[in-house]
Amino acid sequence: MNSLIGRKITITTAWQALSANNEIVSGTITAPSTNTGNVSLEGDLGDEIPLEPGEWHELPLINLANIRVKGTSGDIITVVGGVL
Numbered sequence: 001m002n003s004l005i006g007r008k009i010t011i012t013t014a015w016q017a018l019s020a021n022n023e024i025v026s027g028t029i030t031a032p033s034t035n036t037g038n039v040s041l042e043g044d045l046g047d048e049i050p051l052e053p054g055e056w057h058e059l060p061l062i063n064l065a066n067i068r069v070k071g072t073s074g075d076i077i078t079v080v081g082g083v084l
Helices: none
Strands: 003-010 024-030 039-042 048-051 056-063 068-071 076-083
Antiparallel strands (some): 024 076
């Protein structure tokens, strides 16, 4: 890994990418337990995949620009890992 990434993304009710640019990272995506509702990830077939408050997943070698999220406005999602 070349550099550390630590990012907090504020959720809106519209789909948004986790990055405006291509960024290949290995890391953990977390919906903090303080969120008031689920955060939805857009699946590869367009399905909504819910992340409940407190849920987290380790994802190796992902492009943050390809991951889109939406949910309760004002909730957050965090990404912590390393940029390759």
